[in-house]
Amino acid sequence: MKKSFKDRLQAWDSGQFELGDALVRETDGRRPPEKEEDVSWAHVPVGRVSQVERRLFRVLYPVLAGLLALVMIAFLLFVVEQLPAFGDALSPANSSEVIKRYIASGLTETGAVNIVAGIILDYRAFDTLGESHVLFTAAIVVFILLLAETELPDKPSDRRILMDDLIFKKTAFFLSPFILLFGTYVILNGHLGPGGGFSGGALIGAGLILVSMAFGPRVSGRIVALKSYRRIVLVSLLFYSLAKGYSFFCGANGLHTIFRPGTPGRIFSAGLILPLNIAVGLVVACTMFGFYSLFTRESV
Amino acid sequence: MLTALWNNRIEVVAVILFAVGFSTLLLHRNLLKKVIGLNIMDTAAYLFLTSLGYIRDRLSPIITDGATDPEAYVNPLPAGLVLTGIVVSVSVTAVMLGLTLRLYKRYHTLNLDEIYRMTHEEQEAER
Amino acid sequence: MDIIEIFLLSLIVVCGIATCASRNLMVSLIIFMAYSVLMSIVWAFLKAPDLAVTEAAVGAGISGILLFITLKRIRDLREEHEAGTAEEKEAGPDEEEL
DSSP: OOOOHHHHHHHHHTSSSOTTSOSOOOBTTBOOOOSTTOOOBOOOOOSSOOHHHHHHHHHHHHHHHHHHHHHHHHHHHHHHHHSOOTBOTTSTTTSOHHHHHHHHHHHHHHOOSBHHHHIIIIITHHHHHHHHHHHHHHHHHHHHHHHOOSOOOSOHHHHSOOOOOHHHHHHHHHHHHHHHHHHHHHHHTTTTSSOOHHHHHHHHHHHHHHHHHHHOHHHHHHHSOTTHHHHHHHHHHHHHHHHHHHHHHTTTOTTTTTSOOOSTTSSSOSTTHHHHHHHHHHHHHHHHHHHHHHHTTOOO | OHHHHHHTHHHHHHHHHHHHHHHHHHHBOBHHHHHHHHHHHHHHHHHHHHHHHOBTTOBOSBOOTTOOOGGGBOOOHHHHHHHHHHHHHHHHHHHHHHHHHHHHHHHSOOBHHHHHHHHHHHHHHHO | OHHHHHHHHHHHHHHHHHHHHOSSHHHHHHHHHHHHHHHHHHHHHTTOHHHHHHHIIIIIIIIHHHHHHHHHHHHHHHHHHHHHTHHHHHHSOOOOOO
C-alpha cells in the first residue's frame, strides 16, 4: 500500500515514542476510523429529509460555501484595491489629529516612553479595564463549564498531563526560571519598551504552565499558591477599577499628584502606568494559568 | 489594478487568510477545526488593522532620543487596539474549548452533524 | 527586506491553508502554532513590537497549549468511553453512512 509523505512522517515520528500519545496509530496500513478526528468536509442535513434531498445537500453545500467564500474574497480584494497605498503617511488612518497628539505630547502627559503603553493604559485605560474584565469573565465561564459536573475523576493520576520524560524535565528545569524572569522584566518595563501587562502576563502564565507540566502542580503551587489565584485577580481588578474610576470621577485628571509622570526613562516613572501594568499582568498570568488548570482538571 | 493589489500585498494576504478561516468555519464538521478557523480569521483581521497603521521609513512607536515629532513614528493606535484584541481572542478560544469539552462529554463526538442529529433525536423522543 | 517580506507572507498563506486542509488534528495544531510564530515575525516587520511579543506569547504559547490540552482530554475521554461501551459495540451497527 502506498503511503503519502505525511503518513510516513507520522509513522516515523510515532515509532518508539508517541508525542503525548497523539499521532495517528498505524494499523496495517490503513487509517483507523477515528471518530473525533473525522475532519472530512461539509455538513449533512439533519432531521427527516429524503435521500434525494440529502444527496443534493451534500453536493450543494460545499459548492455554495466555496462560492460564498470566493465572492467574499473578491469583494474584499476590490475594497483593498481602493485603499490608500501601503505605508502611506497621508492616508486618512494615519493623519488624524488624535495620533499626532498622542505622539507629540504623550511623553510629557503620561511619562511613558512606549507610546502604545501610554495609549492603552492612560489615554484609553477604560478600554483596557473592560478588557481585563472580559478576561475575568472568560475565566469564570470556563470555571462554570468545566467544574460544574457532579462526577469526579475516578483516576486522578490519568487526568493530568504528566510528561514523564527526562529531556523535557531537564529542559524545563533550566528554562522555566528564565521564562519567569523575562516575563517579570517585560511587565516592569512595559512603559519603557515593547511589552507590558498583557505580553508579560502571558509569558509568566506560560512559564507556570511549563513548570506545572514538568514537575506537577505541587511545584508550581509553591510559586503561586493555587488558592490565592482568585484573591490576586480580585485585588488587581479592584485596584485597577478604583484607580481609573477615581480619575473618571475627577474629570480625567487622575492621581497625578501622587503618581507623577516623573523622569521619562526611569523605572519609577510614567505615573499610574507601572502599577496598572503590574495589575494587568497579574490578571493575565493568573487567568492563563487558571485556564490550564481548569482544562487539566486540577483544583483552582 | 494589479499594481494596487501588489502594493497592498499585506492586506491581500490578510483577506486571503480571512477567507481561508471563513471557509474552514463553513466546511469543516469538526469542532476543534472550527475553533482553529476562527482563530485564523482573528489573526487576519488584526493583520489588516496593523498594516493600515504602518508608515514607510518610520520608527516603531517607542520614543528614541527624545524626539516627539509626529512625523518620526508609525501610527501607534492600531497596535494599541489590536493588543487588547489578541488577549480577548485567546479568552474566546478558551471559552469555546470549554464548550467543546462539554459537548464531547455529552455526545462523545466532535462531529457537529452527529451532535445535531442526536439533539434532534432527543427532541423527537421528548415529543 | 522585500524578498524576506514576500517569503514570510507566502509562508503564512501556506501555513494557513495547511492548517485548514490537514486531516489530522495534531498536525494542524502544530502548523497553527508555526503560523502564529510567523505572524509575530510579520508584526515585528510592521514596526509593532508590542504585538510581536504578545502574539508570540499568547498565540503560539497559550492558545496552542489550550488546544493541545483539549485534544488530550478528548482522547482520554474517548478511551474511557470505548472501554465502557466495548461490549455493547459488538452488536449494533454504530456507524452510519456519514
